Amino acid sequence: MCPKITIEYEQERRCHILDAAAWCFARKGYQATTIDAVAMQAGLSKGAVYVYFSSKEALLLEVVEYQQTRIAEKLARVLPEKGAALEKLEAYAAAYFSMLGEGKAGECSDLKVAVQLWAELAKNEKTVAALQRDYSYWRTTLAGLIREGITQGEFAHHLDPDMTAMSLLAAIDGFIWQSLWLGEDFNWQAAHDALMALIRDGLVKRR
Amino acid sequence: MCPKITIEYEQERRCHILDAAAWCFARKGYQATTIDAVAMQAGLSKGAVYVYFSSKEALLLEVVEYQQTRIAEKLARVLPEKGAALEKLEAYAAAYFSMLGEGKAGECSDLKVAVQLWAELAKNEKTVAALQRDYSYWRTTLAGLIREGITQGEFAHHLDPDMTAMSLLAAIDGFIWQSLWLGEDFNWQAAHDALMALIRDGLVKRR
Amino acid sequence: MCPKITIEYEQERRCHILDAAAWCFARKGYQATTIDAVAMQAGLSKGAVYVYFSSKEALLLEVVEYQQTRIAEKLARVLPEKGAALEKLEAYAAAYFSMLGEGKAGECSDLKVAVQLWAELAKNEKTVAALQRDYSYWRTTLAGLIREGITQGEFAHHLDPDMTAMSLLAAIDGFIWQSLWLGEDFNWQAAHDALMALIRDGLVKRR
Amino acid sequence: MCPKITIEYEQERRCHILDAAAWCFARKGYQATTIDAVAMQAGLSKGAVYVYFSSKEALLLEVVEYQQTRIAEKLARVLPEKGAALEKLEAYAAAYFSMLGEGKAGECSDLKVAVQLWAELAKNEKTVAALQRDYSYWRTTLAGLIREGITQGEFAHHLDPDMTAMSLLAAIDGFIWQSLWLGEDFNWQAAHDALMALIRDGLVKRR
DNA sequence: GATGAATGAGGTTTCATTCAT
DNA sequence: GATGAATGAAACCTCATTCAT
Structure with a gap:
């Protein structure tokens, strides 16, 4: 009944994206970083970022x-x-x-x-x-x-x-x-x- | 026959716009500042900014x-x-x-x-x-x-x-x-x- | 997990837009045709055109x-x-x-x-x-x-x-x-x- | 009372601008030719073109x-x-x-x-x-x-x-x-x- | 007549965000 | 959960046209 992903998995995903975002932000700055770039750096799709984070901000x-x-x-x-x-x-x-x-x-x-x-x-x-x-x-x-x-x-x-x-x-x-x-x-x-x-x-x- | 503006006037205009731009940049940062905002702050239209400066950069x-x-x-x-x-x-x-x-x-x-x-x-x-x-x-x-x-x-x-x-x-x-x-x-x-x-x-x- | 569109579908889309663009270009010429007009003719939004074509040129x-x-x-x-x-x-x-x-x-x-x-x-x-x-x-x-x-x-x-x-x-x-x-x-x-x-x-x- | 410019002079001016415009149109096309370019080619100011022609068209x-x-x-x-x-x-x-x-x-x-x-x-x-x-x-x-x-x-x-x-x-x-x-x-x-x-x-x- | 500074509508392009699949 | 096609709001920039001088 519950294929719910474990919390550990979610945390891992979040950190993975955060690392990718930090990498992008550091190189390009916040404004010049696109969600697409973060997703690509994380090896995910744009949509996936929005699963874990509600907005760019x-x-x-x-x-x-x-x-x-x-x-x-x-x-x-x-x-x-x-x-x-x-x-x-x-x-x-x-x-x-x-x-x-x-x-x-x-x-x-x-x-x-x-x-x-x-x-x-x-x-x-x-x-x-x-x-x-x-x-x-x-x-x-x-x-x-x-x-x-x-x-x-x-x-x-x-x-x-x-x-x-x-x-x-x-x-x-x-x-x-x-x-x-x-x-x-x-x-x-x-x-x-x-x-x-x-x-x-x-x-x-x-x- | 010759309403060519003096160089002093042009310099004044440029400084006027530069002040406006500095004001905007300081408050919002470069990226978040729009040319429209600079123009408005300077009391001019968007186009006027481009008379004196070729681009935002x-x-x-x-x-x-x-x-x-x-x-x-x-x-x-x-x-x-x-x-x-x-x-x-x-x-x-x-x-x-x-x-x-x-x-x-x-x-x-x-x-x-x-x-x-x-x-x-x-x-x-x-x-x-x-x-x-x-x-x-x-x-x-x-x-x-x-x-x-x-x-x-x-x-x-x-x-x-x-x-x-x-x-x-x-x-x-x-x-x-x-x-x-x-x-x-x-x-x-x-x-x-x-x-x-x-x-x-x-x-x-x-x- | 994978709504990735088929290549056929993409080709169809491209042709659909190309037809719309040809129609517009033929009537108005290239310069006078706006991307908006092409998009409208294709029944899409402006942004959609840029998904398939990188620029007007x-x-x-x-x-x-x-x-x-x-x-x-x-x-x-x-x-x-x-x-x-x-x-x-x-x-x-x-x-x-x-x-x-x-x-x-x-x-x-x-x-x-x-x-x-x-x-x-x-x-x-x-x-x-x-x-x-x-x-x-x-x-x-x-x-x-x-x-x-x-x-x-x-x-x-x-x-x-x-x-x-x-x-x-x-x-x-x-x-x-x-x-x-x-x-x-x-x-x-x-x-x-x-x-x-x-x-x-x-x-x-x-x- | 009448410093009115002679008709000959006006005709000459018009032809001069027409030549400049033809030159520009031929090289760049109509759309890509700016009034500024025509004026420059004619050795006049933008405003002067509008003295003799009511619009670009x-x-x-x-x-x-x-x-x-x-x-x-x-x-x-x-x-x-x-x-x-x-x-x-x-x-x-x-x-x-x-x-x-x-x-x-x-x-x-x-x-x-x-x-x-x-x-x-x-x-x-x-x-x-x-x-x-x-x-x-x-x-x-x-x-x-x-x-x-x-x-x-x-x-x-x-x-x-x-x-x-x-x-x-x-x-x-x-x-x-x-x-x-x-x-x-x-x-x-x-x-x-x-x-x-x-x-x-x-x-x-x-x- | 002549000038060119100023205007502002409009064009191309980008990109955060949504949503059907 | 994951995907990426689609959207549409803005942003920068151009340029025909006007008008005070």
Whole structure:
């Protein structure tokens, strides 16, 4: 009586399409990606996409969420550590930059996918909310680390933990854009080193 | 016998349309902006836009150039100074952040317009080249300042001037995005302060 | 699971649209025919036309090919004969003129459709090539017949078979135009008779 | 009180524009020719064309009339002769074919201009009327010649003078098309010779 | 008369979405 | 569930025509 497809099967299908969509969005952007292209990339027909997603916009929303979840999971695996705040921060940064640099120069890693969609997301209430939530999560996490460092006398007490965390996130986002424009000329390792050097000790020479 | 319009009038018209286009692009993005919308914003008919610009893409290219020129002009007026490298850098940053924060919270300043177009520009060879040139200019300028500071013993000699300059530019670009998403919640003054504090002395407490 | 349409069905659809397009082109010409008009004539929506033909020009190309094929098929059925060259030529001509005259006076037979498109085709490299091939085929066929007649002592030996063939084809094309302009006043039977009389014996009275 | 431009000047202006229009129409066809192109070819502004012609269609109509007049004038100068009907006919044909072949292979002589417009003209009541009148004139003229030849016992009496005239006109029109398609490969002299040979004695060998 | 900026209707083409099979 | 033919709303762009100068 019930040839109902299992939930696992459905989930698998959805993820399959989401991967295809992410791949397309990253390469062409949201607007220039056609449902046909997503279907073809997924090896399905146009109609099949609509079985799992009600509209192109819904697909975008889920792609964003899916990417955020995957990135958070990847990082979560790396970070839980003990020790000095600076060491934790460095571990975080190392993980993050390693993720960013992992694809080949021209390739589109998960994070780059996300960036390609920002302009689109900024126009949509729902996606802006999702981005705000995501940003809020990372800001809180980083700010917590910084606050911990200040409390322990490791970091300068004049720092504003929240805005400092925002500054770090901003720098990373900016690097992602730079990597998109400069292509092969962008050196993630150098970017990582320069940012960490700056963060650790600042510009001004210590006496 | 000769109602041939003056070149000044034509330039004025072009700028008028460019302003309208920038306004639309900033709000809706390039793809979602229709020529009709630009024309309406400029108080003209669709056809009139095509008298001055040969295509939608040509309009985009000129908007980008126009914005870059205006921003560069604004900054050029502020910066030529003498004194310590840090002071110069601070002057630059102050000018830049002031420009960024000047529009009302929800408004679209020139820079925000530019950011809205990044995703589009990243897909177009010509615009990528324009962006690279622009980036190159700012990187060179900032890196020069940093190098000067190092030479004069003011900045730490272990810094890589170029990549450090890139980090600063990245942070600013990242802030612009944050301001788009967070809207009124984003505080440019706080961002400015936090970034400068971070840059000056870094995270690690000085003994 | 598989509503994939059969190839036969697709061919039928294509022909259906080609017929509609030929009908429109014949009446209005290529330029003045809108895709909407073709779609309406075919009882479809504008979009459906683009499912089968990639552009208006592609549609034109296929219409021409389709018409040429149909005409050639019609004639091929009539002509293979034995006997005197003049008889063969007369059979050809009879078949051709009968085709030309078959539609009602105001109607557009296949050939008239083709003529309507000539001015358009003359501007397009690909279609010019197609026309040249078509012309070449008929010239070769007719010239062969004439050469045969000369060899057998039936036709005058001072004739240039190729150019004489071209003259006959020219006369027929010219008649097609005349029929378009003169409408009901044009009498295909009379045209046929006059041309054959002229061809057979020329103007000059035989002694 | 009267800076009114002389009628001569106006006529000159009109002809100047008509020449420019004919040139454009011949090269691009009516539909693909823009008023701008005509104006540019005439060295005037778009608006100036509208001073002398009320619309693009009016321009077309006058171009056709202008061409017809010029062709008729050219021929009228050549033909008034005395002598045998065949000689007169040959004189006519020689003049006509010489006109047709005069431009360089790729060039557009007056007649070719006209042909380019036929498809357009066939759709317009007024122009169809003009064409019918023109055709009627030539048919009458030629038919008169043929009738004269018959009466004088020079031409075969079984010929239908009117339809025979139509056949000759048709052949010439057909040659014009052939020359458009075949370009440099078309040989007007050979066409002339072949047609005259055919007309004179027909295909069938005389004993 | 002459100019050319401005208009806006209309054409081709794309593509998200629907639905019969 | 899956398919892809069909739809039709828009989008970009062209160009005949008008009209203030």
